[in-house]
Amino acid sequence: MKNMLNCYYHMLQIKAEITENTELFAQTYYQLSLKVGEISRLAKPGQFVHLRVNQKTVPLLRRPFSIHSVGEKNLQILYKVIGKGTEILAQRKKGEFLDMIGPSGNGYKLPDGKVKVVLVAGGIGVASLYFLAEELTRRSLPFVVLIGGKSREDILCRDKFKKLNVDVMVSTEDGTSGRKGLVTDLLQELLPTPHSQLPIVVYACGPTEMFKETARIARKYAVPCYLSLEKIIACGVGACQGCVINTKDGYQRVCKDGPVFDSEQIIW
């Protein structure tokens, strides 16, 4: 499909029908499936969709969510209820429609040659990394998955990743699942002894402190590291300059230049 300047579309605004909005864990984590037509074909791992949770002025702004997986004319997102927008989203029912813009943002820069990939997920950060894992599988690139969370309930998608036939390592802060500690502790142990001759690339998504620690460790072992950042976003298309972060190239927009950034570029 082409736009008014006879260029192919990169993103669309549509009314997406909800086909599923299931609770994964008691009123906290949900999986939402939407009928999205052509957007599923355009979507790349690391990109997000920008949703209006209702048609009211509270909340005013759209909410960004990473694309978790795509199917034929549908896509899934995985979300955590943390405030008014996500609370409303959790109430939306199958058969209803959500106003959606997407796919948005740059997405993960996929490795060029043969490499071994390490995915580092903190909490709901697994959402976008699963889509990336599917793509890596398609390209037959080897990878391992490190998932961390506060407690057992915060470890999502473990089984889904296992179905891709890869190593999945888990850590929880309270020790209720996997190793007791932080997911970056797992990374710190893995990088010196990766059991692989291939060069390593790290992709991570999670909370701010995890990003900083992941970036520090990646630098220590001189491996490339890409982080998918979160900021409050208004326009979602790069117009308003609202969601900027500070980088070595100056302020960059999370919604357009990101959300994925080379960790070496970021000034924390």
Added chain:
Amino acid sequence: MKNINLKVNLAGISLKNPLILESGCFGYGEEYQDLININELGAVVTKTITLKPKVGNPPPRLAETASGLLNSIGLANVGIELFLKEKLPYLKKFSTPIIVSIAGETTEEYLQLIQRLNEEQIAGIELNISCPNVGKKLTVAQDEDKTFGLVKAAKKQTEVPLLVKLSPNVTDITRIAKSAERAGADILSLVNTFSAMSIDVETKSPKLGGILGGLSGPAIKPIALRMLWQVRKTTSLPIIGMGGITDSRDALEFIIAGANAIGLGTAIFINPQAYQGIIKGLKDYLSRKRIDDINKVVASLNEK
């Protein structure tokens, strides 16, 4: 009803309908290329351009409030040279009038910007004298004499219609509007954002890096509307009304209160296609009221 006229004329700028995409909310246009057909709009106003590129304010730059958006962008823009070379050519592909918004630190800077723009085919120049997000000084639009001086100097140099964008952060907006009119403004745009703030109580820190920001969106609509109505009573200049408009009812309120055209800002973020619904809503209203021309609705408030 057939043959409903939505065309409006603002000081010689002819618009196919009264909808204008406002400064700072539409970037340089190309960001929205897949979502908005510029040719369907009355006019578009660019992000405010300065002489030198500006990186803008430290993040965080956004905070959401009840039906409102607080921003502290700080006029981040590419500067006039890059704008003319890389941004304006895109906008010129469309038949829609392009209004370029400019801001300077001094009168001299405004005049230099105008001189560079005089070489270009654009429909109008808007003086942004009202951005609340730069420095701690008062803005020009908060002072009658400064407004008069700047607008007068700018008018002398400008070869296209001159728009002046007013600030709501004043005790009496009609006095500033009159100053701008006396100094030769061709069109008034009102309003810019309201100076405001928001606090994260957990960390006891301001939600914006710049502490203060500008409030926009539905939260400001009734105040913006009041200001528009007051200014309409004091001037016969064409007015572009804005502040919290999201649908055709909002747009009609501003038009009835006296706006010749209306601006969409924050609404673009929420729904880039909002303009389509508003155009349809205006047509439906006119048809239902058996009015053949939108201009007949302007300043039609029943005041008993």
